[in-house]
Amino acid sequence: MPSDATPPARAPRLALIHTGGTIASRPSPDGRGLTPQTPPTLPGLEQVQVTEAQPFSLPSPHMTPGHMGQLAALIRELAPTHDGVVVTHGTDTLEETAFALHLMLDVKVPVVLTGSMRHAEEISWDGPANLLDAAHVALHPHSPGRGPLVVIGGDIFDARTVTKIHTTAVDAFGGYPGPIGRIDREGHTPRLHYFAMPEPRATYHPTHLRARVEILYAYAGWTGEGYAEAAERADGLVIAALGTGNLPAELLPLIQGTEKPVVIATRTHAGPVLPVYGYAGGGATLVEAGAIPASFLNAHKARLLLLILLGQGLTREQIQTVFERDEF
Ligand SMILES: NC(=O)C[C@H](N)C(=O)O
Structure with missing residues (x-):
């Protein structure tokens, strides 16, 4: 063989992990409604070597969180022998799994989650296109270093900010400030653009994911019903509070009396929690009472961060620092 002969480029290797969701669902034969049954088939990627796994359906x-930990372990196992990983997942909690993986995984190859809003027997079945887009994104040279990504309807989201914004629409995902990239196809050729450079991020290594963290949802007229019981049985609380992180006055003494970490997120769909109001229950008084602002994380993502930090054995003060410095 001549010494300057270049070996043939090897086929890209993709790990495709199925976990269930509508992308794997069909109407069940007994008429009970939709249930996960058959994982979707990846269309039109002949030159790619695909390894499939289905840890659960x-x-x-x-x-x-236990399933999320199992998934993280499987991705760690597959990542060294693959160029990218795609995870198919139901859309209802997809953002939670994406964020848990974001916090726990430091693999080098891209990890991309996708799902579908319509099932395989519907006319507008969106599974194949989302799966193909996710595979292209996972194997694209500009994708590494961005943490787990979510690809739906051609939009590429990061795990920190993505959220499900519609119960039925095909473009069901959004979040503030929006997609970090976009994938389209020109004929069969994918065209991918990112709108920003990758950013460094902290990862965590909890020894367990069994901490009990409960979410309480604030509303006008809440006088703290359910708070004492939740604070008693849980290891930490997250409150989906009002606006910039404010609560009715009755919650202030309850939070003052809680030793366990209490994280204040917001039920408002965008924007940070900021301790600016000084009336009883205002964000400034809650922080003064020891509550931890969730920055721009929604309540269910703040819950996962708290659960993971508790599982790593961090103290209340260390947890506060992670939230304060946006170390996620
Ligand atoms: N579109 C979907 O995947 C919704 C479904 N209920 C799920 O999350 O499993």
Whole structure:
């Protein structure tokens, strides 16, 4: 063989992990409604070597932090021998799994989550296009270093900010400030653009994911019903508070009396929690009472961060520092 002969480029290797969701669902034969049954087939990627795995097949409302930990372990195992990883997942809790992986995984190859809003027997079945887009994104040279990504309807989201914004629409995902990239196809050729450079991020290595963290949802007229019981049985609380992180006055003494970490997120769909109001229950008084602002994380992502930090054995003060410095 001549010495300058270049070996043939090897086929890209993609790990495709199925976990269930509508992308794997069909109407069940007994007429009970949609249930996960058959994982989708990846269309039109002949030159790619695909390894498939199905650690479980769940509707995503059945996902738990334990499943997320199992998925993270499987991705760690597959990543060294693959160029990219795609995870198919139900859309209801997809953002939670994406964020848990974001916090726990430091693999070098891109990890991309996708799902579908319509099932395989519907006319507008969006599974194949989302899966193909996700595979292209996972194997694209500009994708590494961005943490786990979510690809739906051609939009590429990061795990920190993505959220499900519609219960039925095909473009069901959004979040503030929006997609970090976009994938389209010119004929069969993918065209991918990112709108920003990758950023460094902190990862965590919890020894367990069993901490009990509960979410309480604030509303006008809440006088703290359910708070004492939740604070008693949980290891930490997250409150989906009002506006910039404010609560009715009755919550202030309850938070003052809680030793366990209490994180204040907002039920408002965009923007940070900021301790600016000084009336009883205003954000400034809650922080003074020891509550931890969730920055721009929604309540369910703040819950996962708190659960992971508790599982790593961090103290209340260390947890506060992670939230304060946006170390996620
Ligand atoms: N579109 C979907 O995947 C919704 C479904 N309920 C799930 O999350 O499993």
